[in-house]
Amino acid sequence: MINLTEWKYRTILSVIFLLTLLQSKQTVCESVEVLTNSWLVELDHSAGQEVAKQVAKRTGFSYVSPVLGSGSLFHFKHKGVSPVRTRRSIPHSRILKAHPYVKSALQQTGFVRSKRGYKSLDSVLANLDVKQPSYYRLANIKEETQNEGKQSKLPTDPDFGKEWYLLNTGQSGGTPGLDLNVLEAWEAGYTGKGVTTAIMDDGIDYLHEDLRHNYNADASYDFSSDDPYPYPRYTDTWFNSHGTRCAGEVSAARDNNVCGVGVAYGSKVAGLRMLDQPFMTDLIEANAMGHKPGMIDIYSASWGPTDDGKTVDGPRNLTMRAIVNGVNSGRNGLGNIYVWASGDGGPNDDCNCDGYAASMWTISINSATNDGQTAGYDESCSSTLASTFSNGKSSSRDAGVATTDLYNNCTASHSGTSAAAPEAAGVFALALEANRNLTWRDMQHLTVLTSKKNSLHDSNNIHKWKLNGAHLEFNHLFGYGVLDAAAIVDLASNWRGLPERFHCTAGTVGEERTFNFDKSLRMTIDTTACSGGENEVNFLEHVQSFITLRSSFRGCVTLYLTSPMNTTSMILSQRPKDDDSKNGFTRWPFMTTHTWAEIPRGRWAMEVVMEPILGLKSNMETGIFKEWTLVLHGTRNAPYKDQPADKVRHEKLFMVKKHHEAGIVYE
Known part of the structure; x- marks a missing residue:
C-alpha cells in the first residue's frame, strides 16, 4: 500500500516528466508514446447517441460526442484517467470491450501540433x-x-x-x-x-x-x-x-x-x-x-x-x-x-x-x-x-x-x-x-x-520562375504566385464548372536498390495514364509519388520528379536537421502541383540523390530505395474547354486553352 508521502513524491515526478515532454520542441511521440483520457468507441450497428450515453454511464466513462456524425462511432472520456500518461489504461479498455454493445475501444494517443508564427510576449507587447x-x-x-x-x-x-x-x-x-x-x-x-x-x-x-x-x-x-x-x-x-x-x-x-x-x-x-x-x-x-x-x-x-x-x-x-x-x-x-x-x-x-x-x-x-x-x-x-x-x-x-x-x-x-x-x-x-x-x-x-x-x-x-508543359508559370517557393482577389472574383463569377475527376495508378517500381553520395538512382515509369479505361486521365491536377526508402541520414536525401512534358519538380529537398536513420519514408505521398494541366502520357522519371550537408562529419551516408508508386489525378476531358477566356483579363486561362487547342490533347 502506498502512503501519502510516497504518493506525493510519485505525483511530483510524473508532473516533472510531463512538463519536460510539453516543453520539448521535438515530436515526442516518436520516442515516447503519450496516451490521453479519450477513447474512440465503436458500437454495434448504428446504435445512436442514447445507447452510447448509456454504455458510457454503465462502464464508468463520460460521453462526449459522436464522431463525424456517425451513429456507431463515439468519443468517450474517463475522468479517473490522467489526460496525459505514458502507459495504456488496459483495465479501462477491457471494461469497455466487455460491454455487449461495444465492437472496439481504442485509447487515443497524443501528438504535438504547433501554431505557426507564434511570437514571444516581449514581441507582442512591443507591437x-x-x-x-x-x-x-x-x-x-x-x-x-x-x-x-x-x-x-x-x-x-x-x-x-x-x-x-x-x-x-x-x-x-x-x-x-x-x-x-x-x-x-x-x-x-x-x-x-x-x-x-x-x-x-x-x-x-x-x-x-x-x-x-x-x-x-x-x-x-x-x-x-x-x-x-x-x-x-x-x-x-x-x-x-x-x-x-x-x-x-x-x-x-x-x-x-x-x-x-x-x-x-x-x-x-x-x-x-x-x-x-x-x-x-x-x-x-x-x-x-x-x-x-x-x-x-x-x-x-x-x-x-x-x-x-x-x-x-x-x-x-x-x-x-x-x-x-x-x-x-x-x-x-x-x-x-x-x-x-x-x-x-x-x-x-x-x-x-x-x-x-x-x-x-x-x-x-x-x-x-x-x-x-x-x-x-x-x-x-x-x-x-x-x-x-x-x-x-x-x-x-x-x-x-x-x-x-x-x-x-x-x-x-x-x-x-x-x-x-x-x-x-x-x-x-x-x-x-x-x-x-x-x-x-x-x-x-x-x-x-x-x-x-x-x-x-x-x-x-535559387528558385526561379518556370513554365510547365501547359504554359503555366510556377515557382518552388511561391507556387503559382500571389492571390489576386479582383482576378479570382472576376473569373469565378462566370465559371462554368469542371469535368469529372479521375485518378490513375500509373505504375510502380518495386526493385530494392542502394544509393549514396557517389551513386544516384534514376527510375522511370512509362504510362498511358489509364487510356481507354474508366480512370483515364488526360489533363493533370495533382500528382502523387508514394515513396518507401530508408537512409542513414534522412535529411541528405533529395527527390526529383520529371514529367513527360519535361517539367521537373523537387518533391523532397535537403533537410540538414533530419538525422533519422531508422524510419525513413514508408509509402509517404510526396505531391506536386507543378505539372497542372499537363498531358500525363509518356515517360515519368524519378531521381534519388544523396546530397552532402555542410558541416556533416560523415561522407559515408547510404540509403536503400524500396518502392515508388506514381498516381495521377485529373480529368479525361479538357478542363477549360467551355470556360470564357478573355486574353487581357484571363491571360493564364487563355494561354492554357490555346495550348490545349493547338493539338497537345489526345484525340
Missing part, C-alpha cells in the same frame, strides 16, 4: 496597438486607388493604412502594388457576404468589437473544453492570441473605428478551439475538421506538425476521413475548402513532409514579404499552390500583419505563414460570394489560373 489612429499617407493612398476614373471609397478603420497586404503603397519598405488587390474586388461589390470561415485554432475573442458582429456562434465549438464557447484561455504570455489574430484577417468589420478591416469583411467567422490542450488527438482533429460541414464553407488552419526540420507527420485515419468527407459531401456536395499554412520551418525544412499542407485535399499557402521575397521562416515544396503575405523585412514596428488581438486590442506584429493562410481564406470567401456553386476543385483551378507572379522573387536566386 501592441490599442486602437491608436493611424493615418499613414492616406491622402496619397486615395490618389493611388482610382478604378477607371472613379475614386474608390477607402475604409476609414484607423489601422487600414498599416494593412499593406490589402493596399501596398510602399509602407514599411514594401513594393508598391504588391498586395492582394482586394480594393477592386470590393469595388465590384464583393465582401464575402453569406460565407462562413472557421478558424481552427486556440479560440477566438468573439467579444472583440471588430469581430462580434461577424461571429457565427452557431458554427462554432470548443473541442478543448467540450462546450459551444471557444473563447481563448487566458495566459500571461497571450499565447492564445493566435486564433483571434487569424480571424481578424478574414472578417474584421469595416468603418467601425476599430483596428483594421478583414479581407472579406462582409463574411462570417466561426471559432473551432482545438489546439489548447497538452496533446492533440485524432478524435479532436477529426471532429473539428468535420464540424458542421453544411454550415461552414472554409476551414482555415495555421498550424501543423512541429516545424523542426526533422518531423515527418500528417493526419491520422479519422482526420483524413473528415477531410475526405468534407471535400466530397460538405457544402451540399460542392466540397469544403481547407486552407493550410505551408509551414515556418525555413529553408531547413520541406512542407512535403507535412501531410496536411501536402495533401491534395487542402490548398497550401506560403507567404511573401512586403517587398516580394520569401520570408526567412518560409518552407518551400512542390505541393504549395499559391502565396499571400506575412510580414516585411523592415525594422518598422508596423511591418507585420495588422489585425485584431485579444481583449479588444489591435496588433501589427502578426506574422508567419499563420498570417498567410487566413488572408487566402478571405480571398476565397470573396470568390464564393461571386459564385456559390464553386466546388473545392474549382477553387484550386481558380487559384492556379488567377495567381500572379507580380514582384515575387527568391532573393537567393
Whole structure:
C-alpha cells in the first residue's frame, strides 16, 4: 500500500516528466508514446447517441460526442484517467470491450501540433496597438486607388493604412502594388457576404468589437473544453492570441473605428478551439475538421506538425476521413475548402513532409514579404499552390500583419505563414460570394489560373520562375504566385464548372536498390495514364509519388520528379536537421502541383540523390530505395474547354486553352 508521502513524491515526478515532454520542441511521440483520457468507441450497428450515453454511464466513462456524425462511432472520456500518461489504461479498455454493445475501444494517443508564427510576449507587447489612429499617407493612398476614373471609397478603420497586404503603397519598405488587390474586388461589390470561415485554432475573442458582429456562434465549438464557447484561455504570455489574430484577417468589420478591416469583411467567422490542450488527438482533429460541414464553407488552419526540420507527420485515419468527407459531401456536395499554412520551418525544412499542407485535399499557402521575397521562416515544396503575405523585412514596428488581438486590442506584429493562410481564406470567401456553386476543385483551378507572379522573387536566386508543359508559370517557393482577389472574383463569377475527376495508378517500381553520395538512382515509369479505361486521365491536377526508402541520414536525401512534358519538380529537398536513420519514408505521398494541366502520357522519371550537408562529419551516408508508386489525378476531358477566356483579363486561362487547342490533347 502506498502512503501519502510516497504518493506525493510519485505525483511530483510524473508532473516533472510531463512538463519536460510539453516543453520539448521535438515530436515526442516518436520516442515516447503519450496516451490521453479519450477513447474512440465503436458500437454495434448504428446504435445512436442514447445507447452510447448509456454504455458510457454503465462502464464508468463520460460521453462526449459522436464522431463525424456517425451513429456507431463515439468519443468517450474517463475522468479517473490522467489526460496525459505514458502507459495504456488496459483495465479501462477491457471494461469497455466487455460491454455487449461495444465492437472496439481504442485509447487515443497524443501528438504535438504547433501554431505557426507564434511570437514571444516581449514581441507582442512591443507591437501592441490599442486602437491608436493611424493615418499613414492616406491622402496619397486615395490618389493611388482610382478604378477607371472613379475614386474608390477607402475604409476609414484607423489601422487600414498599416494593412499593406490589402493596399501596398510602399509602407514599411514594401513594393508598391504588391498586395492582394482586394480594393477592386470590393469595388465590384464583393465582401464575402453569406460565407462562413472557421478558424481552427486556440479560440477566438468573439467579444472583440471588430469581430462580434461577424461571429457565427452557431458554427462554432470548443473541442478543448467540450462546450459551444471557444473563447481563448487566458495566459500571461497571450499565447492564445493566435486564433483571434487569424480571424481578424478574414472578417474584421469595416468603418467601425476599430483596428483594421478583414479581407472579406462582409463574411462570417466561426471559432473551432482545438489546439489548447497538452496533446492533440485524432478524435479532436477529426471532429473539428468535420464540424458542421453544411454550415461552414472554409476551414482555415495555421498550424501543423512541429516545424523542426526533422518531423515527418500528417493526419491520422479519422482526420483524413473528415477531410475526405468534407471535400466530397460538405457544402451540399460542392466540397469544403481547407486552407493550410505551408509551414515556418525555413529553408531547413520541406512542407512535403507535412501531410496536411501536402495533401491534395487542402490548398497550401506560403507567404511573401512586403517587398516580394520569401520570408526567412518560409518552407518551400512542390505541393504549395499559391502565396499571400506575412510580414516585411523592415525594422518598422508596423511591418507585420495588422489585425485584431485579444481583449479588444489591435496588433501589427502578426506574422508567419499563420498570417498567410487566413488572408487566402478571405480571398476565397470573396470568390464564393461571386459564385456559390464553386466546388473545392474549382477553387484550386481558380487559384492556379488567377495567381500572379507580380514582384515575387527568391532573393537567393535559387528558385526561379518556370513554365510547365501547359504554359503555366510556377515557382518552388511561391507556387503559382500571389492571390489576386479582383482576378479570382472576376473569373469565378462566370465559371462554368469542371469535368469529372479521375485518378490513375500509373505504375510502380518495386526493385530494392542502394544509393549514396557517389551513386544516384534514376527510375522511370512509362504510362498511358489509364487510356481507354474508366480512370483515364488526360489533363493533370495533382500528382502523387508514394515513396518507401530508408537512409542513414534522412535529411541528405533529395527527390526529383520529371514529367513527360519535361517539367521537373523537387518533391523532397535537403533537410540538414533530419538525422533519422531508422524510419525513413514508408509509402509517404510526396505531391506536386507543378505539372497542372499537363498531358500525363509518356515517360515519368524519378531521381534519388544523396546530397552532402555542410558541416556533416560523415561522407559515408547510404540509403536503400524500396518502392515508388506514381498516381495521377485529373480529368479525361479538357478542363477549360467551355470556360470564357478573355486574353487581357484571363491571360493564364487563355494561354492554357490555346495550348490545349493547338493539338497537345489526345484525340
